[in-house]
Amino acid sequence: MYKHQTQIRVRYSETDRMHYVYYGNYAQYFEVARVEALRNLGVSYKELEEVEGVLLPVLDYQIKFIKPAFYDELLTINTSITKLPEARIHFEYETLNEKNELINKASTTLVFVRKETMKPMMAPDNLFSKLKSYFS
């Protein structure tokens, strides 16, 4: 299993009139979390798109809320890749608040797509080989 931790500070714009982080904004936080998890592996998602011509659209997303997050909190997101990617890559997320309480759990499945043809493809070699050492 590959694990990575990212921190994100809640912006004013991300709160709603209930004083909570709007439920839809966590999708953005998890996008940041998985991109930073890949960067930490040595894989730039930007280069995956621009140099290797690979897109990674989201296939499914689910989240269970336990507690809300509030303005200006420094959230910690623990991101895990629990199995080696094939045609899809699955990420799991846990968000913790500043008191280290688990405030939600989420996951996303993304699918590798060749930009030129818009057809599904297997995980790029570079990403696969960098992840492989975490699954031995």
Added chain:
Amino acid sequence: MYKHQTQIRVRYSETDRMHYVYYGNYAQYFEVARVEALRNLGVSYKELEEVEGVLLPVLDYQIKFIKPAFYDELLTINTSITKLPEARIHFEYETLNEKNELINKASTTLVFVRKETMKPMMAPDNLFSKLKSYFS
């Protein structure tokens, strides 16, 4: 079962550089869809908060993407309440594009909370009685 249909036009701001509606933005569309579904029943979510002191935070949210949506498309969202609410209310959504293709399926569970105490409560009488006739 109670069903309602809402249309939403995709804004430029809601697209991303993949040319798709960003996966996180559907949460906003479903918020609009369920609020309009309630309004059509004669229940204003704003008044629920401001007059009756009831909040309705989201407990869980899940979405499966089938196809992307694109800029300026007029999307149709079919919203269903499949059972009478108790302490929670569950909404199911289907999004259709302009060609009438199903592009995603989603659901949310929300929980009734008394604003003053922030404690869970049963669905307000007004909402419950308006929904009741759809479940006989």
Added chain:
Amino acid sequence: MYKHQTQIRVRYSETDRMHYVYYGNYAQYFEVARVEALRNLGVSYKELEEVEGVLLPVLDYQIKFIKPAFYDELLTINTSITKLPEARIHFEYETLNEKNELINKASTTLVFVRKETMKPMMAPDNLFSKLKSYFS
């Protein structure tokens, strides 16, 4: 002068913990307002991009806030094109709340860019000729 009116209902996601529409979200409303103003003229901004290969990035944007907008309000945006476009097109906006009070005034200047070369260009003929009758 060409004038057009659009209505936009405030989404929960667009409010912030001050209970106001977040100051940054009006840019989205004005994007909707100018696209609808063009559509009403018979010009689809989507087709301008996709068929004619014209992009219209924003060059400047300014807004003065008079009063806030709140959740669920049905805002009215009055959009004006005050002079015929050349290499640039200028839009002015006034936002009114449900009580018909002026709550802000704004403007944007956008520049016509040929997508293929990313070079500035004059306003497309189709748009220019449709606007011309309003400036005689």
Added chain:
Amino acid sequence: MYKHQTQIRVRYSETDRMHYVYYGNYAQYFEVARVEALRNLGVSYKELEEVEGVLLPVLDYQIKFIKPAFYDELLTINTSITKLPEARIHFEYETLNEKNELINKASTTLVFVRKETMKPMMAPDNLFSKLKSYFS
């Protein structure tokens, strides 16, 4: 004059189908920039609201775009407070891309409001005295 520098990485959600950061999203970046500028002075905007009961809504905002920003760029925002606040506080911003090119210039004026009465007020003593040493 008081100056502060903040860095913000562009999220995928913040891009649009033109591949640019959507013009409306800079308002969020400047919100982060001014809050971090205040934090660096020893003033927490969150505490200003929650402990001192002071709100700081935006009165006006203007931006001139010179170049676009792109996905995953690490932007640098230089924030300046050019004069001591009285009933209002004015911030100026310059955004630089990774090549250190100036990509836009912006400013915002915010007004101090007492939360309890929603009436304008003078800048809180704590903030004023911390800024004073930069204007001698």
